[in-house]
Amino acid sequence: MTLDERPSDIILRRLETNLELTREERKAVEALPLQVRAFRKDQDIARFGDRPSQCCFLLDGWMIRYKLLTNGRRQIVQVAVPGDLPDVQTLHLEVMDHNLGTLSDCILALVQHSAMRSLIGHHPRLGSAFWRETLIDGAISREWVVNTGSRDALGRVAHLLCEVFTRMEAVGLTTGKSMSFPMTQEVLAQATGLSPVHINRTLMTMRGSNLITLHHGSLTMTDYDAMVAASSFDRTYLHLRH
Amino acid sequence: MTLDERPSDIILRRLETNLELTREERKAVEALPLQVRAFRKDQDIARFGDRPSQCCFLLDGWMIRYKLLTNGRRQIVQVAVPGDLPDVQTLHLEVMDHNLGTLSDCILALVQHSAMRSLIGHHPRLGSAFWRETLIDGAISREWVVNTGSRDALGRVAHLLCEVFTRMEAVGLTTGKSMSFPMTQEVLAQATGLSPVHINRTLMTMRGSNLITLHHGSLTMTDYDAMVAASSFDRTYLHLRH
DNA sequence: CGTCAGTTTGACCTAGTTCAAGGCCAGTGG
DNA sequence: CCACTGGCCTTGAACTAGGTCAAACTGACG
Numbered sequence: 001m002t003l004d005e006r007p008s009d010i011i012l013r014r015l016e017t018n019l020e021l022t023r024e025e026r027k028a029v030e031a032l033p034l035q036v037r038a039f040r041k042d043q044d045i046a047r048f049g050d051r052p053s054q055c056c057f058l059l060d061g062w063m064i065r066y067k068l069l070t071n072g073r074r075q076i077v078q079v080a081v082p083g084d085l086p087d088v089q090t091l092h093l094e095v096m097d098h099n100l101g102t103l104s105d106c107i108l109a110l111v112q113h114s115a116m117r118s119l120i121g122h123h124p125r126l127g128s129a130f131w132r133e134t135l136i137d138g139a140i141s142r143e144w145v146v147n148t149g150s151r152d153a154l155g156r157v158a159h160l161l162c163e164v165f166t167r168m169e170a171v172g173l174t175t176g177k178s179m180s181f182p183m184t185q186e187v188l189a190q191a192t193g194l195s196p197v198h199i200n201r202t203l204m205t206m207r208g209s210n211l212i213t214l215h216h217g218s219l220t221m222t223d224y225d226a227m228v229a230a231s232s233f234d235r236t237y238l239h240l241r242h
Numbered sequence: 243m244t245l246d247e248r249p250s251d252i253i254l255r256r257l258e259t260n261l262e263l264t265r266e267e268r269k270a271v272e273a274l275p276l277q278v279r280a281f282r283k284d285q286d287i288a289r290f291g292d293r294p295s296q297c298c299f300l301l302d303g304w305m306i307r308y309k310l311l312t313n314g315r316r317q318i319v320q321v322a323v324p325g326d327l328p329d330v331q332t333l334h335l336e337v338m339d340h341n342l343g344t345l346s347d348c349i350l351a352l353v354q355h356s357a358m359r360s361l362i363g364h365h366p367r368l369g370s371a372f373w374r375e376t377l378i379d380g381a382i383s384r385e386w387v388v389n390t391g392s393r394d395a396l397g398r399v400a401h402l403l404c405e406v407f408t409r410m411e412a413v414g415l416t417t418g419k420s421m422s423f424p425m426t427q428e429v430l431a432q433a434t435g436l437s438p439v440h441i442n443r444t445l446m447t448m449r450g451s452n453l454i455t456l457h458h459g460s461l462t463m464t465d466y467d468a469m470v471a472a473s474s475f476d477r478t479y480l481h482l483r484h
Numbered sequence: 485c486g487t488c489a490g491t492t493t494g495a496c497c498t499a500g501t502t503c504a505a506g507g508c509c510a511g512t513g514g
Numbered sequence: 515c516c517a518c519t520g521g522c523c524t525t526g527a528a529c530t531a532g533g534t535c536a537a538a539c540t541g542a543c544g
Contacts, residue, residue, distance in 0.1 A: 048478070067388050070474040075392040077384040089381075092374040097381050097479035124363065131373050132334040138380035139331075139339050142319040145383060146309050148391035149435030150317040153532070184490065193391030195533050200492060216541095232312040236290075237339035395500070426522065437501055442524060485544100492539070499533090507524070514517085 007034050007109040011057055014083045014171075017241055018129050025123050032119060034109040041182075044101040045087075045108070052090045054112045058082055061106030062182050066190070067098045076191040078140060079103065079164060079183075083171040088130050089137070091116060104182040132239075139237045148193040151231065153202045156192040159231035161212065163238070165221055170240050181219035249276050249351040253299055256325045256413075259483055260371050267365050274361060276351040283424075286343040287329070287350070294332045296354045300324055303348030304424050308432070309340045318433040320382060321345065321406060321425075325413045330372050331379070333358055346424040374481075381479045390435040393473065395444045398434040401473035403454065405480070407463055412482050423461035 008030045015021060015029065036059070039045070046052050048067070063080040077098060080086040087100055091113055120127035140163070147156050168179045185203065189196040206212050211227055213220045221227055250272045257263060257271065278301070281287070288294050290310070305322040319340060322328040329342055333355055362369035382405070389398050410421045427445065431438040448454050453469055455462045463469055 065384070067384070069388070069392055073392050075388045077387045089377045092370060093377050093381065093481050095478060095481070097481070098384060121366070124366070124369075127366075127369070128334060131376070134373070134377055134380065135331045135335050138376065138383055139335065141380055141383035141387060142307070142309070142340060145319045145386045145390055146311070146317045148387055150311055150315050185492095186490080196490095197492090197534075198532055201532090204492080236337060239335050239337070239339070427524095428522080438522095439502075439524090440500055443500090446524080487543090489542090490540085493537085495535090497532105497534075499531095501530075502528085504527095505525085508522085510519105510521095512517100512519080514515100 006030075007036050007057070007059055008032060010059055010083060011109070014085075014133075015126065015129050017170075018132060019125060025126055028119055028123055029126070032111055033115050034111055036107065036109050039102045039106045039108060041102050041104045041106075044099055046090070046096050046100045048096055048099055050096045051094050052087065052096065052113075054110050055085065055087045055090050055116060057109040057111070058084045058086060059107040059109055062103040063100060063106060064103045064187075064191075065098050065100050074190050075193065076187065077144065078137065079191065081164065081167050081171065082173060085130070085133055088116075089134055091130075103187065136239050139239060143237045153192075153194055153198055154205065155231045156194065157188065157199065157202050157206070158211070158227045159233055160188070160192060161219065161221070162224075162227055162231055162233040165219070165224075166233075166235055166238060166240075170238070176220075177222065177224060178218060178220040180217055181214065182217055248272075249278050249299070249301055250274060252301055252325060253351070256327075256375075257368065257371050259412075260374060261367060267368060270361055270365055271368070274353055275357050276353055278349065278351050281344045281348045281350060283344050283346045283348075286341055288332070288338050288342045290338055290341055292338045293336050294329065294338065294355075296352050297327065297329045297332050297358060299351040299353070300326045300328060301349040301351055304345040305342060305348060306345045306429075306433075307340050307342050316432050317435065318429065319386065320379065321433065323406065323409050323413065324415060327372070327375055330358075331376055333372075345429065378481050381481060385479045395434075395436055395440055396447065397473045398436065399430065399441065399444050399448070400453070400469045401475055402430070402434060403461065403463070404466075404469055404473055404475040407461070407466075408475075408477055408480060408482075412480075419464065419466060420460060420462040422459055423456065424459055 012021070012026060012029055045056060058080050060082050063086050064076050065078040065080070065086060066074055066076045068074055090096065120130065147159050151159060165174065165179060168174050173179060183191070185199045186196045189199045192199070203214060211223045211230070213222055227233070254263070254268060254271055287298060300322050302324050305328050306318050307320040307322070307328060308316055308318045310316055332338065362372065389401050393401060407416065407421060410416050415421060427441045428438045431441045434441070445456060453465045453472070455464055469475070
């Protein structure tokens, strides 16, 4: 988030990738009572079993949605990048069925459910836009099922990197083929269902074939086309409009 | 679907698990222009890349949502049981990012998008109810990510069986611990990301420990509690209300 | 300069895959 | 009424992708 934009600008920009807003709709969004707060990395915003009364817009940083298993494993089921609304679903699903936490230091804009309901009630097209966001979440989850269910290690990691790179690009947070990338190898392991050791070997292979460079939290897709090919990445499921 | 109920009754029953309908809302649903059609098994209703102009209610039979990979594999990402609305998301996501097909002989009620939009436009609470259905779809997909990403073969199969049993029970389609179960071992393999051979061995193990009986398309959860324990199944993510 | 989080590497192991061959049984046609 | 077919299930044997365990390395930071 750069200093010269208000939180509502980020929200508006995201909504306007989907539809032309009327003057009234813009005003209504700008009037949303937002509480902007910073969170340190590895903080839970909502936990399994919670009944949140607010939802959040991710303004800066990365978040993850994850589940904890009885055997102690942690499975990450989604990552959120700036501009995302990682928990709008709480508007209609009272109880959290997973955890939502920060992956890096984050800035969030919190909105009470009541304010969202009122906004949607008065502006049905905005409601549809939020609905659409949750549908894309679902589409991403389906693709993750494919990833963990059907691709080998190289394909899984490559696909995940292609996805997050494409999503970051869509919100203007890449520079050329590079972007900031806060996922550690252990986190990559939890997102792909592989072991950290094997993630390391897979990344080494990718570096060896000059597919990527990755260090110090910075990722470069040196050979983007090869990455797309290695994972048969097809961005249709992200439903991006240009 | 028994003969004494109209298609709209099934839809109404599903909606009424979520909210009390007003007289007007009931009437509006009953007035929906439905086209009821039978389909043979293994028919695609919508394919990757399609832009459907209608969506469907599944009245009888089972459907699957699946993706085809470049290597020829098929990954099933969701199964739909009677009462489900497997493609409401097409209302807001124009292009299909996966395939939707029948797993068994099916009876569907087809509705034009325009009719759905008009219904939702006049009855926002019904819109919310449909939105909620799509959110539960997303929750199920997230759990499938956990399944394919974090559980071993026995856990995966047990979890899938617990899920579909619970969902069938919720719509009154089980008798005691038994239900009709049209998934072949190959289909189970495609839904869990395992090989058909290993599915077979896993089922043999389950039978050996008296967890289930399964033959001729009929499944009995002989030891339901053990199945739940084996897969750490927790129905929270299905967001069933009772 | 020590510590700590994250990464790298090696050696060994195993859950699940692959390939291949039969077996079972319901439906069909002679 | 019986033989044949085809879809599905079962089993064995050999193989491998990825897991596990354990140790060492790197670099940022106090």
